[in-house]
Amino acid sequence: MSAEPDQSRRLDLIAGGILLLFALAWTATVWRTVPPGFDGIGPRAFPFWLGVALAVLSAVLFGRGLRGSPPPADAEDDDPPAGATVSTGLRLGLVAAVCGIIAVYGVLMQKIGFLPATALTVAATLVVVLGERRPLIVAGMALGIAVGAWLAFGQVLGAYMPRGTWISLF
Amino acid sequence: MDLLLTAAQVALAPAALLAVLAGTLLGVIFGAIPGLTFTVAMALVVPMSFSLETAPAIGLLLGTYIGGMTGGSVPAILLGIPGTPSAAATVLDGYPLTRRGKASLALGTAVVASAFGGIVSLIVMVVSVDMVAKLALRFGPAETFGLLVFGLSTICGLAQKSLVKGLIAGVLGLMVMTIGIDEMEGVQRLTFGTVVMQQGISLLVAMIALFAVPHVIDAFVDHYTGGRRIEAVADVRAELPTIRDILRDFWLMLRCALLGTGIGAIPGTGGPIAAFLAYAHAQKSSKRPERFGKGEMAGVVAPETANNAVTGGAMIPLLSLGIPGDPATAILLSGLLIHGLIPGPMLFIQNPGEIYQIYLAIIVAYVSVVAIQLLGIRFFVQVLRVPAHLLAVGIIIMCAYGAFAIRNSVFDVISVAVLGAMAYGLMRVGIPLTPIILGLVLGPAIEREFRTAMILSEGDPSVFVGSLPAAVFLGLAVLIVGTQVVRATRATLSARRTEDKASASVTPSE
Numbered sequence: 001m002s003a004e005p006d007q008s009r010r011l012d013l014i015a016g017g018i019l020l021l022f023a024l025a026w027t028a029t030v031w032r033t034v035p036p037g038f039d040g041i042g043p044r045a046f047p048f049w050l051g052v053a054l055a056v057l058s059a060v061l062f063g064r065g066l067r068g069s070p071p072p073a074d075a076e077d078d079d080p081p082a083g084a085t086v087s088t089g090l091r092l093g094l095v096a097a098v099c100g101i102i103a104v105y106g107v108l109m110q111k112i113g114f115l116p117a118t119a120l121t122v123a124a125t126l127v128v129v130l131g132e133r134r135p136l137i138v139a140g141m142a143l144g145i146a147v148g149a150w151l152a153f154g155q156v157l158g159a160y161m162p163r164g165t166w167i168s169l170f
Numbered sequence: 171m172d173l174l175l176t177a178a179q180v181a182l183a184p185a186a187l188l189a190v191l192a193g194t195l196l197g198v199i200f201g202a203i204p205g206l207t208f209t210v211a212m213a214l215v216v217p218m219s220f221s222l223e224t225a226p227a228i229g230l231l232l233g234t235y236i237g238g239m240t241g242g243s244v245p246a247i248l249l250g251i252p253g254t255p256s257a258a259a260t261v262l263d264g265y266p267l268t269r270r271g272k273a274s275l276a277l278g279t280a281v282v283a284s285a286f287g288g289i290v291s292l293i294v295m296v297v298s299v300d301m302v303a304k305l306a307l308r309f310g311p312a313e314t315f316g317l318l319v320f321g322l323s324t325i326c327g328l329a330q331k332s333l334v335k336g337l338i339a340g341v342l343g344l345m346v347m348t349i350g351i352d353e354m355e356g357v358q359r360l361t362f363g364t365v366v367m368q369q370g371i372s373l374l375v376a377m378i379a380l381f382a383v384p385h386v387i388d389a390f391v392d393h394y395t396g397g398r399r400i401e402a403v404a405d406v407r408a409e410l411p412t413i414r415d416i417l418r419d420f421w422l423m424l425r426c427a428l429l430g431t432g433i434g435a436i437p438g439t440g441g442p443i444a445a446f447l448a449y450a451h452a453q454k455s456s457k458r459p460e461r462f463g464k465g466e467m468a469g470v471v472a473p474e475t476a477n478n479a480v481t482g483g484a485m486i487p488l489l490s491l492g493i494p495g496d497p498a499t500a501i502l503l504s505g506l507l508i509h510g511l512i513p514g515p516m517l518f519i520q521n522p523g524e525i526y527q528i529y530l531a532i533i534v535a536y537v538s539v540v541a542i543q544l545l546g547i548r549f550f551v552q553v554l555r556v557p558a559h560l561l562a563v564g565i566i567i568m569c570a571y572g573a574f575a576i577r578n579s580v581f582d583v584i585s586v587a588v589l590g591a592m593a594y595g596l597m598r599v600g601i602p603l604t605p606i607i608l609g610l611v612l613g614p615a616i617e618r619e620f621r622t623a624m625i626l627s628e629g630d631p632s633v634f635v636g637s638l639p640a641a642v643f644l645g646l647a648v649l650i651v652g653t654q655v656v657r658a659t660r661a662t663l664s665a666r667r668t669e670d671k672a673s674a675s676v677t678p679s680e
Contacts, residue, residue, distance in 0.1 A: 015599035106583025
């Protein structure tokens with residue numbers, strides 16, 4: 001047996017297990033916290049039955065992983081996912097880095113304003129996450145993206161640009 | 171007529187024209203860069219359209235949609251890499267044409283075919299969308315519920331490789347939209363007593379997280395593994411085909427345009443299916459089928475006409491029934507909702523002017539596509555040379571600011587980060603993201619119509635089978651899901667038999 005079906009079954013097992021636990025927690029929370037309403041189909045019905053549906057489907061997925069059902073004949077992936085050979089640690093690191101950058105950038109925008117926050121975020125991403133060492137690329141992209149976005153969104157589209165509560169340049 | 175003239179005044183105003191042009195340019199760029207789909211562009215553009223008036227906002231969204239559908243042909247022809255899945259069939263003859271030194275003519279022909287397909291599909295849409303909407307006006311809550319469930323059943327078509335995983339994704343989308351204040355009884359659902367959760371998860375935040383964040387992560391992963399590298403492309407220009415060339419392929423283009431429109435009108439199908447069907451049709455009906463795959467121009471004309479005709483086809487269920495057939499139209503739907511336009515039969519009564527504006531914006535978008543592709547092809551070749559991970563850095567900024575701009579809230583930016591990580595996790599375990607969007611978009615309406623129908627019938631569920639349209643729609647939904655379940659079961663059994671045979675042939679020799 002090739003390693004690919006094994007990997008697929010392991011993923012089914014993990015996904016099915018996690019989703020089953022999530023569905024059970026969801027259903028229990030809905031039952032405890034959402035009132036049934038005045039008639040049979042009140043505010044509780046939809047989230048409750050959706051939770052049950054997810055639990056059933058997750059159990060099927062979990063069972064498939066446990067039983068080792070082979071993936072359907074037409075389920076071969078012609079287009080392998082990005083970096084199919086990359087280590088799990090690096091992948092998790094990059095997920096954390098990207099999502100962390102987005103969250104930190106959101107907070108920074110409010111604290112130091114759009115322009116400095118954007119320039120800082122772009123430069124930090126290029127240097128720390130992508131290992132870019134060419135100063136011209138780093139400075140050019142940081143300033144280019146920050147000023148370009150400020151002009152496009154703030155000046156052309158007239159969208160609100162956060163000014164910053166700690167420092168405010170504009 | 172007055173309505174059309176008024177709509178033309180608004181839709182052809184400088185701001186609206188500029189918005190269509192900007193959207194088309196962005197769409198073509200995102201469509202032209204392999205891996206950067208125009209769905210990502212649309213998810214990023216919707217929050218940007220907030221500050222615009224309705225007409226420019228519609229233009230920006232439609233321009234991005236149409237430009238993106240067309241842009242995919244540029245790398246398909248020049249590099250042999252489809253910029254979007256819809257352009258995959260164009261590679262088959264487009265790239266061989268480039269290798270034979272006919273890249274410029276192939277690009278020009280693709281542009282003309284794309285515009286032809288789009289305009290024909292627009293004509294079909296204008297004729298049919300009103301009729302469908304008038305029919306749908308007679309629907310009550312039970313019929314609308316049936317229709318929405320039928321729309322949701324197209325998850326099976328979007329489920330890609332596993333029906334169970336597709337259904338899980340759809341249910342997850344429906345679940346997310348139940349969070350917040352229940353709009354019918356004002357009860358808090360899964361808010362955990364917090365104020366920020368009371369308004370629920372923003373559809374746009376979810377869309378940015380689902381489409382853009384996983385793309386950025388993949389681009390970074392590719393950077394570390396030395397993944398995709400774009401080879402050098404020679405400088406080219408787009409060369410228009412002669413009138414004789416166009417007349418030679420006219421009937422093929424017309425047939426493919428109608429095929430693409432028909433396919434597009436079926437929710438859950440989309441551009442790739444239409445393009446490959448059109449390619450197969452062109453090969454079958456050709457006098458020189460043996461030349462397909464070696465650089466036959468009809469092999470570019472057919473898929474490019476059909477995949478662009480999908481845009482008009484997909485607008486039929488979207489505008490007349492409020493049912494999006496693919497991720498791009500789902501995002502388009504959310505963009506229209508933000509500007510107070512609720513797609514469905516009532517749109518034709520409440521906003522007839524905006525309907526004309528949509529038609530005009532589509533025409534302007536196709537004119538822009540032709541102009542941009544003919545004049546700017548050298549620029550796109552330069553864009554193709556920019557490494558994907560550097561473009562991804564810009565997308566991070568657009569993701570975060572786009573989420574912030576929705577409600578000027580940092581909570582939404584953090585939600586994008588959290589939901590983005592979850593979306594990437596789901597993607598990695600093989601759960602498709604597109605059905606989640608369908609669940610998110612259709613979820614609130616499905617619940618509302620179901621509960622209203624039950625209240626009106628005083629809790630009698632037979633209302634869903636008592637009405638013929640409701641019964642037909644629900645029956646069709648059951649049929650679609652049932653067929654897929656049978657197909658998936660058969661495929662699994664077949665795979666198991668193959669595996670058993672393989673292990674049996676190994677055992678005796680041990």
